[in-house]
Amino acid sequence: MQVYHNIQEFKPLQNAVVTIGTFDGVHLGHRKIIARLQEVARQTGGETVILTFFPHPRMILQPEDQNLKLITTIEEKAELLAGLGIDHLIITPFSRDFSNLSAEEYIREILVNRIGTKKIVIGYDHRFGKDRSGGLEELQQFSSVYNYEIEEIPEQDINEVAVSSSRIRKSVLNGEISLANQFLGYAFFITGKVIRGDQIGRTLGYPTANLFIEEGYKLIPADGIYAVEIRVVGGERRAENLEGNLPAPISPLPALRSPLPAPPPLRGMAYIGHRPTINGMTRNIEVNIFDFNQDIYNQTLKMSFHSFIRHDIKFAGLKELTEQLGRDKESVLAYFSS
Structure with a gap:
């Protein structure tokens, strides 16, 4: 797996199959999404790309909250993703400027121009852009404009494993x-x-x-x-x-x-x-x-x-x-x- 600590280092691909998220813990729910990402890449001859963020967005947007603890450090997360056979991991420094990108700017500048996205695989609750205004609807809206396809993993497919990062954090904190x-x-x-x-x-x-x-x-x-x-x-x-x-x-x-x-x-x-x-x-x-x-x-x-x-x-x-x-x-x- 090739790791990039800034998206400017990444050279756009001809056929990038992309998923986006913090993936804290790389737990069973995340692995459902990643497994589908890899399946789509095999079917289309593409390369798998995970776009993640560091620091965690809550550390920047809610700096007064000192209670957030993460299941995995950024290095541990990279180790786990490498073990799953991902081709590319882009670690984007999260900042207030980045958080202020509109949904369309995020799609056009990050996913399309910087990565070369042809297929996006996301979880049912993924949000992005300024004030978390972007989601599946916006990704679908701009798919024909920027020539990519979008696939959402249904809620029931992820929830059938009954897992979330917050639930894992609570379990660890309780011993x-x-x-x-x-x-x-x-x-x-x-x-x-x-x-x-x-x-x-x-x-x-x-x-x-x-x-x-x-x-x-x-x-x-x-x-x-x-x-x-x-x-x-x-x-x-x-x-x-x-x-x-x-x-x-x-x-x-x-x-x-x-x-x-x-x-x-x-x-x-x-x-x-x-x-x-x-x-x-x-x-x-x-x-x-x-x-x-x-x-x-x-x-x-x-x-x-x-x-x-x-x-x-x-x-x-x-x-x-x-x-x-x-x-x-x-x-x-x-x-x-x-």
């Missing part, structure tokens, strides 16, 4: 990881850099890797203990703006190619919380990786969440906490062996 994973079609994951902690876990016999999530807008599951799988995926990561929710301007992303077969993931138990037993002040994300003792400081981990084990609670002391960690490990091992 309902198994439910979220059913909606996603894969295990929810986070990607972060291993940083040095205070090494209390090591003194308890459960050393942990502490994860720092650079993207302030990334969705983090509810506090508690989880059964997880872990992959070490690289070294230093691209820095983000850490001042708040709004990410820094995106740097160019390379073309994504199919990697060599990856080794089996590691397994472990993750902890998310404020460590109340030791009166912790900050929210930590830690993982005890089973049967693993390598130095992975400053390495990037991808951690996939498979099952919620228990809520975070305050224990009477470290002895009681250590005993509970032993039971937690048994629960995680039992989950993976079942």
Whole structure:
């Protein structure tokens, strides 16, 4: 998959088959649209194009709302889309100027002139242009003017999987990881850099890797203990703006190619919380990786969440906490062996 971080980099195609959206999470509902996009491209000899936006439009249009957290960072979304076999991913920087394009300007300048769109496949509720004034009616209205075809995925086809990004976000925030994973079609994951902690876990016999999530807008599951799988995926990561929710301007992303077969993931138990037993002040994300003792400081981990084990609670002391960690490990091992 070829990735473009600005639509000006994209050279119009002869036969672009396009879908548009934020595609946060690339969940089962999104995959229905993408599967149809690919089917149309095969039938017409076209190339698949996904037009998405970064930052998320709500970050720009509703900057006072700091509560929006996304299922996937832009890099994670690109990884998922590459795995589905998309030809081209255009990541358009979303701005107020962009949001003020009229429906016709959006169709003419972006879809037709910049991309070379011949066929559009969209979900039933897709809106675009100034004040979200554009939709299926406008796309149909201008189709003969600008020589493209439009296909809408019916509401019942998408809703039969009973999934939405907002529903997945709510499930993750409630610790309902198994439910979220059913909606996603894969295990929810986070990607972060291993940083040095205070090494209390090591003194308890459960050393942990502490994860720092650079993207302030990334969705983090509810506090508690989880059964997880872990992959070490690289070294230093691209820095983000850490001042708040709004990410820094995106740097160019390379073309994504199919990697060599990856080794089996590691397994472990993750902890998310404020460590109340030791009166912790900050929210930590830690993982005890089973049967693993390598130095992975400053390495990037991808951690996939498979099952919620228990809520975070305050224990009477470290002895009681250590005993509970032993039971937690048994629960995680039992989950993976079942």
